[in-house]
Amino acid sequence: MSGESKNNKNSENSKGFVLPGDLLETKSKPGKGIFRKDGRVYSSVVGYSNDRSGYVNVNAIKGRYTPKVGDKVVAVCAETGPSVWRMNIGSAFNSTLHHSESGWKVPFGDTARFLAIGDAVWAEVFMVDAAGTHQISLKKDDCRKLYSGTVVQVEPTAVPRVIGKQGSMITAIREKTNTRIQIGQNGFIWIDGKGEDISKAQKALETIDREASSEGLTKKIEKLLEK
Amino acid sequence: MAGQTDMELIKDGIRLDGRKPDELREVKITAGVLDNADGSCYLEWGNNKVYAGVFGPMECHPRHKQKADRAIVQARYTMAPFSVNDRKRPGLDRRSSEISYIASQAFEKVVMVEEFPKASIRVDMQVVEAHAGTRCAAITAASVALADAGIPMRDMIPACASGKVNDIVVLDLNKEEDNYGQADLPLAIIPSTGEVVLLQLDGHLSPEQFEEAMDLATSGCMDLYKIMRDALDKSYGGKK
Amino acid sequence: MSSDSVSNLMKGHMESLAAEGKRADGRSINEFRNVSIETGMINTAEGSALVHLGKTKILCGIKLLIGTPYGDSPGSGTMTTTAELAPLADQSFDPGPPREQSIELARVVDRGIRESRMIDFDALCIEHGEKVWMVFIDLYILDNNGNLFDCCTLAAAAALANAKIPNVQHGVADEDVDLPVTCWPISCTFGKLGDKVILDPTSDEESVMSARFTVAHDENGNLRAAQKGMNGAFTDAEVREAVKTARKSDNVLREALKGI
Numbered sequence: 043m044s045g046e047s048k049n050n051k052n053s054e055n056s057k058g059f060v061l062p063g064d065l066l067e068t069k070s071k072p073g074k075g076i077f078r079k080d081g082r083v084y085s086s087v088v089g090y091s092n093d094r095s096g097y098v099n100v101n102a103i104k105g106r107y108t109p110k111v112g113d114k115v116v117a118v119c120a121e122t123g124p125s126v127w128r129m130n131i132g133s134a135f136n137s138t139l140h141h142s143e144s145g146w147k148v149p150f151g152d153t154a155r156f157l158a159i160g161d162a163v164w165a166e167v168f169m170v171d172a173a174g175t176h177q178i179s180l181k182k183d184d185c186r187k188l189y190s191g192t193v194v195q196v197e198p199t200a201v202p203r204v205i206g207k208q209g210s211m212i213t214a215i216r217e218k219t220n221t222r223i224q225i226g227q228n229g230f231i232w233i234d235g236k237g238e239d240i241s242k243a244q245k246a247l248e249t250i251d252r253e254a255s256s257e258g259l260t261k262k263i264e265k266l267l268e269k
Numbered sequence: 270m271a272g273q274t275d276m277e278l279i280k281d282g283i284r285l286d287g288r289k290p291d292e293l294r295e296v297k298i299t300a301g302v303l304d305n306a307d308g309s310c311y312l313e314w315g316n317n318k319v320y321a322g323v324f325g326p327m328e329c330h331p332r333h334k335q336k337a338d339r340a341i342v343q344a345r346y347t348m349a350p351f352s353v354n355d356r357k358r359p360g361l362d363r364r365s366s367e368i369s370y371i372a373s374q375a376f377e378k379v380v381m382v383e384e385f386p387k388a389s390i391r392v393d394m395q396v397v398e399a400h401a402g403t404r405c406a407a408i409t410a411a412s413v414a415l416a417d418a419g420i421p422m423r424d425m426i427p428a429c430a431s432g433k434v435n436d437i438v439v440l441d442l443n444k445e446e447d448n449y450g451q452a453d454l455p456l457a458i459i460p461s462t463g464e465v466v467l468l469q470l471d472g473h474l475s476p477e478q479f480e481e482a483m484d485l486a487t488s489g490c491m492d493l494y495k496i497m498r499d500a501l502d503k504s505y506g507g508k509k
Numbered sequence: 510m511s512s513d514s515v516s517n518l519m520k521g522h523m524e525s526l527a528a529e530g531k532r533a534d535g536r537s538i539n540e541f542r543n544v545s546i547e548t549g550m551i552n553t554a555e556g557s558a559l560v561h562l563g564k565t566k567i568l569c570g571i572k573l574l575i576g577t578p579y580g581d582s583p584g585s586g587t588m589t590t591t592a593e594l595a596p597l598a599d600q601s602f603d604p605g606p607p608r609e610q611s612i613e614l615a616r617v618v619d620r621g622i623r624e625s626r627m628i629d630f631d632a633l634c635i636e637h638g639e640k641v642w643m644v645f646i647d648l649y650i651l652d653n654n655g656n657l658f659d660c661c662t663l664a665a666a667a668a669l670a671n672a673k674i675p676n677v678q679h680g681v682a683d684e685d686v687d688l689p690v691t692c693w694p695i696s697c698t699f700g701k702l703g704d705k706v707i708l709d710p711t712s713d714e715e716s717v718m719s720a721r722f723t724v725a726h727d728e729n730g731n732l733r734a735a736q737k738g739m740n741g742a743f744t745d746a747e748v749r750e751a752v753k754t755a756r757k758s759d760n761v762l763r764e765a766l767k768g769i
Contacts, residue, residue, distance in 0.1 A: 241535060
């Protein structure tokens with residue numbers, strides 16, 4: 043069994059849709075969702091290949107969130123330590139919020155008084171090191187503890203669809219439901235408003251999550267929001 | 270293998286269930302059937318029925334098992350009590366433990382574990398109906414579940430068995446052939462390289478028969494691979 | 510959401526919705542999620558059922574084996590219920606020996622079936638004092654999105670209703686007959702959310718509710734089993750009200766069971 047049979051497989055798949063191990067015919071530089079072998083580039087995930095601006099990427103259909111510096115995320119406190127909080131951001135490991143990045147003056151050992159297990163924040167990923175450990179900060183932009191509303195979860199890979207072209211989708215949802223919404227790159231989404239309005243927005247978001255790769259989604263959401 | 274070779278399992282080139290020696294039983298695969306699991310698969314292979322679910326990458330528990338430079342794959346294979354005619358007691362037995370162990374090792378070869386130091390990828394394979402070839406069905410289902418979860422891999426792993434009945438090498442033993450046949454050879458390969466990541470043999474094969482059995486099992490794996498790919502295309506290939 | 514990412518905000522949001530009689534998924538506080546039941550798919554089992562309750566999915570297999578009766582009931586068959594929290598159903602279901610959660614689940618379902626006399630144990634006698642049929646109810650949780658109790662009871666009832674006694678295979682008689690079932694227990698599980706009581710909680714609701722109450726009724730409206738769980742409390746009035754609600758709301762599950 044050699045690599046020749048590989049090329050036959052691609053022609054059967056929908057355009058741009060690739061599976062792990064599929065060869066990507068490209069001269070571009072390798073991006074994400076790929077691996078290299080013997081000078082060639084292969085997909086490592088189930089997804090859609092994308093070859094532009096000199097980089098070839100495969101956008102995975104599903105997968106846990108991988109933190110990137112600069113990403114805004116919604117994080118939920120999972121553990122409190124004497125000088126840090128361990129925060130769930132939906133990635134393989136929890137993130138660390140150091141007291142010095144919280145914006146509060148936290149006496150040693152008193153962290154739980156400021157942020158308890160289950161509390162949520164709007165934060166920015168400000169450090170990812172070579173070993174893959176990461177930290178978030180509340181000191182940037184509008185980062186802060188969240189006091190009202192609720193947090194819902196979608197696949198991180200669905201976030202671009204939730205936002206829509208130039209923010210069209212999320213703007214429509216916000217306006218039609220009269221809610222404040224902040225979308226974390228990690229797929230955690232904060233919604234604030236009246237109870238019923240939050241439910242309506244939540245339903246729209248869950249529909250997008252479920253049907254992110256299908257056609258006619260925009261129309262479906264429009265209909266949902268009209269009700 | 271009970272090896273009672275008196276039983277006529279193949280006559281004039283046709284097996285008890287009507288198949289030819291190189292024919293696979295019918296296989297149906299659906300990806301993404303469970304909501305909680307990060308990735309999942311339901312697979313029917315003849316009368317075998319298997320569910321596979323994957324969680325991860327995530328923090329490794331227990332802590333002492335974690336590896337500093339890569340993720341580990343923790344695979345678990347179990348059979349439901351009602352999956353066999355003589356009800357099986359719930360829980361892991363020695364056979365399930367062995368299969369769990371060799372499955373973990375097979376997956377660690379294709380999953381890009383070096384991308385997730387200290388993490389664990391949990392693979393759970395549940396056989397709910399068994400009719401021979403369950404370990405191959407389970408590993409195949411788990412491969413689809415891993416891909417479904419978006420876990421980076423070099424390829425998926427199809428697994429298929431060949432064997433020998435009445436001195437004839439055949440593909441994909443059914444229950445009678447497994448009980449009364451003369452050899453059983455489950456095989457799992459990496460399709461893009463042909464590398465063997467799982468191989469077991471139970472029974473009696475001459476050197477020529479072994480070569481034949483390997484060829485047959487390999488071609489069975491490649492046929493299976495196409496079905497696995499089609500299943501993922503069906504679930505996710507919709508966008509143009 | 511996995512149980513460790515549920516936020517306190519969600520709790521407040523759910524409590525305020527419940528105060529208006531509503532739920533995060535659009536249901537009212539006394540409404541069951543969509544239910545679907547499929548039976549007879551497992552050929553190696555004497556009876557089987559796959560039940561979806563919302564996103565919760567449970568498979569139940571019934572095995573009938575021949576064994577010796579208990580000393581104190583020599584003319585009766587026996588029944589054993591197990592519940593496997595398969596690791597693929599929930600990230601928090603660690604592989605390993607049965608946990609308290611799965612034991613409580615199996616025992617509550619067992620009580621609901623046994624106390625309602627759903628199975629006619631005397632009809633399972635083959636040879637008085639020597640041979641009886643042993644009924645094994647094995648529940649397999651495939652996907653946990655809350656309310657395992659009601660989904661398991663439904664799966665067990667559907668699988669039993671679908672079961673046949675394997676006389677032929679065991680040389681007991683010339684033909685297989687239906688497992689004689691006489692009564693249909695349906696369980697209803699409630700959760701305490703703030704100071705409201707909700708029916709059929711999802712796993713998100715389970716992570717924020719403070720107490721749980723399950724009650725099983727037969728088709729005549731009589732109570733057959735009940736269990737209060739978790740470390741919060743219900744008021745006396747809430748318990749009585751829940752029992753009344755159960756008798757009205759369980760119709761939708763009964764209809765689903767009748768339709769198989």
